[in-house]
Amino acid sequence: MSKLISKWNYPTTVRFGAGRIKELPEVLAATGIKRPLFVTDPGLAKLPVVASTLKILDDAKVPYGVFSEVRPNPVESNLTAGIAVFKKGKHDGVIAFGGGSALDLGKLIAFQAGQTRPVWDFEDVGDWWTRANSDAIAPIIAVPTTAGTGSEVGRAGVITNEETHTKKVIFHPKLLPAIVIADPELSVGMPGFITAGTGMDALAHCLEAYCAPGYHPMADGIAVEGIRLVFENLPKAFANGKDLVARAHMMSAAAMGATAFQKGLGAIHSLSHPVGALYDTHHGMTNAVFMPYVLAFNRDSIEERIARLAAYCGIKGGFDGFAKAIIKLRKELKVPHALPGLIKGLDMDKKRKALIADMAVVDPTAGGNPVKLTKKAALTLLENAIAGT
Numbered sequence: 250m251s252k253l254i255s256k257w258n259y260p261t262t263v264r265f266g267a268g269r270i271k272e273l274p275e276v277l278a279a280t281g282i283k284r285p286l287f288v289t290d291p292g293l294a295k296l297p298v299v300a301s302t303l304k305i306l307d308d309a310k311v312p313y314g315v316f317s318e319v320r321p322n323p324v325e326s327n328l329t330a331g332i333a334v335f336k337k338g339k340h341d342g343v344i345a346f347g348g349g350s351a352l353d354l355g356k357l358i359a360f361q362a363g364q365t366r367p368v369w370d371f372e373d374v375g376d377w378w379t380r381a382n383s384d385a386i387a388p389i390i391a392v393p394t395t396a397g398t399g400s401e402v403g404r405a406g407v408i409t410n411e412e413t414h415t416k417k418v419i420f421h422p423k424l425l426p427a428i429v430i431a432d433p434e435l436s437v438g439m440p441g442f443i444t445a446g447t448g449m450d451a452l453a454h455c456l457e458a459y460c461a462p463g464y465h466p467m468a469d470g471i472a473v474e475g476i477r478l479v480f481e482n483l484p485k486a487f488a489n490g491k492d493l494v495a496r497a498h499m500m501s502a503a504a505m506g507a508t509a510f511q512k513g514l515g516a517i518h519s520l521s522h523p524v525g526a527l528y529d530t531h532h533g534m535t536n537a538v539f540m541p542y543v544l545a546f547n548r549d550s551i552e553e554r555i556a557r558l559a560a561y562c563g564i565k566g567g568f569d570g571f572a573k574a575i576i577k578l579r580k581e582l583k584v585p586h587a588l589p590g591l592i593k594g595l596d597m598d599k600k601r602k603a604l605i606a607d608m609a610v611v612d613p614t615a616g617g618n619p620v621k622l623t624k625k626a627a628l629t630l631l632e633n634a635i636a637g638t
């Protein structure tokens with residue numbers, strides 16, 4: 250019994266359901282935000298989904314500003330530019346609207362605008378977050394338009410350090426949005442590649458959390474149901490983007506993945522982070538490529554767990570059945586089986602492979618892998634993912 254020690258944190262208030270974006274003015278009032286900065290990305294900014302949301306703010310006569318210089322896998326210059334707009338407009342809170350990139354950057358603007366230390370001083374390492382001035386963090390409302398990262402219910406923001414080519418996770422409890430509007434109608438416009446990639450990201454979060462060592466039965470329960478939801482609904486959302494029921498279940502699965510991964514992540518993410526930082530690949534798609542190789546590598550320590558999971562999801566054949574189901578799901582979603590399918594013209598020399606393996610073993614997620622991720626293992630996993638074997 251003495252090992253049953255844990256720490257559990259649960260997410261923010263979520264207003265879930267189709268059409269609930271109309272409640273944005275009410276949500277602003279509830280959080281006390283009077284002059285929000287609306288943060289989104291340039292692709293979304295051109296879509297009707299942003300225009301119709303801004304109309305809700307116009308109709309309610311909310312004085313707001315818009316910042317949309319957020320590239321996928323956001324970088325520090327996006328953050329610096331966003332903070333300048335936040336300060337110039339005398340904003341008092343952020344509406345982070347979009348996929349993980351816009352959500353993370355919006356959250357980080359609200360966090361970093363009032364800090365004096367560089368953002369890198371708040372990396373998710375030990376208690377570095379305690380260095381922040383908590384009173385200077387502006388409130389955040391998060392509105393996801395993809396269904397994968399779960400950033401809307403998370404206390405972290407991911408940002409790439411362009412100097413070191415590393416993806417850094419910035420952590421603070423107050424990066425947790427005050428209120429989330431999870432409206433699946435906002436996600437129906439996602440193209441197939443993004444639907445597949447983000448959905449596989451939700452699966453990777455649930456799967457790695459479930460396999461991470463440690464006592465966290467609540468995270469395990471959430472992860473298992475999240476995985477079932479992905480198997481049942483991701484192919485439907487991919488086949489018919491307008492299937493609102495499938496979109497809604499995927500939005501739940503995404504939030505569940507990020508809730509569950511407070512238990513830990515693993516080698517899928519440890520490898521995906523350096524590859525994403527060096528090749529600017531889509532995060533969820535990169536996770537999807539690495540998934541079967543990491544699953545096979547961890548087999549000995551997770552076989553029984555995965556067999557239980559497979560039974561819950563109605564998948565026959567224990568561990569092997571589950572591994573096959575992952576391959577089948579990837580095929581259905583047109584996920585490349587190997588890295589060259591994701592990164593055109595990929596030609597990695599020995600030095601580059603060694604660099605990725607080095608980065609993987611020091612990634613903060615590596616500690617959550619059920620089998621120790623050594624440099625040799627990371628190198629083998631990378632080579633497997635390149636060769637597709």
Ligand code: NAD
Nearest residue numbers: 292293321322348349350394395398400407436438439532
């Ligand atoms: P994204 O935010 O980068 O968006 C990808 C593309 O999809 C963009 O071009 C965007 O314009 C488009 N898009 C988004 N919603 C759309 C919609 N409804 N209709 C049409 N197009 C739409 O993708 P993502 O996968 O959601 O986020 C990835 C980022 O999140 C990465 O930077 C990753 O590192 C980060 N991440 C963060 C966490 C966390 O806990 N904070 C977890 C996982 C990943």
